[in-house]
Amino acid sequence: MTRMVPDSIATAQLSRFLGAIFFFHGSEYALAVAFHGRSNVSLGSLLVSKEYVVAMACSLMEYLIEYSLFPELKNHWWFCNFGLLMVLLGEVIRKTAIITAGRSFTHNIRIYYEDEHELVTRGIYRFMRHPSYCGFFIWATGTQVMLSNPICIIAFMAVTWKFFSKRIPYEEFFLKQFFGNEYAQYAQKVPSGIPFLK
Numbered sequence: 001m002t003r004m005v006p007d008s009i010a011t012a013q014l015s016r017f018l019g020a021i022f023f024f025h026g027s028e029y030a031l032a033v034a035f036h037g038r039s040n041v042s043l044g045s046l047l048v049s050k051e052y053v054v055a056m057a058c059s060l061m062e063y064l065i066e067y068s069l070f071p072e073l074k075n076h077w078w079f080c081n082f083g084l085l086m087v088l089l090g091e092v093i094r095k096t097a098i099i100t101a102g103r104s105f106t107h108n109i110r111i112y113y114e115d116e117h118e119l120v121t122r123g124i125y126r127f128m129r130h131p132s133y134c135g136f137f138i139w140a141t142g143t144q145v146m147l148s149n150p151i152c153i154i155a156f157m158a159v160t161w162k163f164f165s166k167r168i169p170y171e172e173f174f175l176k177q178f179f180g181n182e183y184a185q186y187a188q189k190v191p192s193g194i195p196f197l198k
């Protein structure tokens with residue numbers, strides 16, 4: 001006999017998902033304002049791009065389709081709770097990175113050196129060069145584990161990985177220009193923080 005998923009479970013899962021999204025974007029914007037001042041922060045710091053909205057809409061679609069066709073797929077609470085843990089861990093790693101880097105952390109990659117920009121190698125940056133990307137990678141995958149979305153778990157991991165595989169070399173090209181040998185030595189010693197990216 002098929003075990004039906006009561007609507008209250010879907011409500012709880014979707015509430016967690018929406019809660020995670022609102023918290024993530026709200027806190028990104030709030031931290032940007034705290035470090036850079038409201039007049040220097042645009043709505044871009046909410047980090048809501050067209051591609052991102054499409055990805056999240058697809059994940060909701062996958063959830064609703066699977067919920068109506070295979071409700072038992074959504075009924076593994078240990079798996080959803082594991083996703084929630086990933087979301088929390090991703091948030092902690094990312095926000096620790098933002099707070100550690102302070103004014104050196106900008107949502108847009110700096111392509112010109114500014115006086116307030118110091119090379120950060122302390123705190124969480126001692127263990128990985130791109131902790132905020134590592135945190136986002138775990139957070140984004142966690143949102144899909146939370147929804148038990150098999151297709152989007154793989155798709156989110158692949159798309160985010162590809163995105164960072166292009167962004168990191170671009171960002172580091174400028175960091176090497178700004179900080180020269182100091183950054184080159186740091187990059188040799190410390191891993192990126194994204195699986196399979198040096």
Ligand SMILES: C[S@@+](CC[C@H](N)C(=O)[O-])C[C@H]1O[C@@H](n2cnc3c(N)ncnc32)[C@H](O)[C@@H]1O
Pocket residue numbers: 097101104105106107108109110118119120121125129130131132133134171174175
């Ligand atoms: C979105 S932040 C991401 C920072 C870092 N990649 C991370 O994942 O934590 C991008 C900005 O941070 C700056 N940045 C990256 N690593 C840095 C470091 N170790 N010290 C200072 N600034 C850094 C870059 O110059 C860029 O303007």
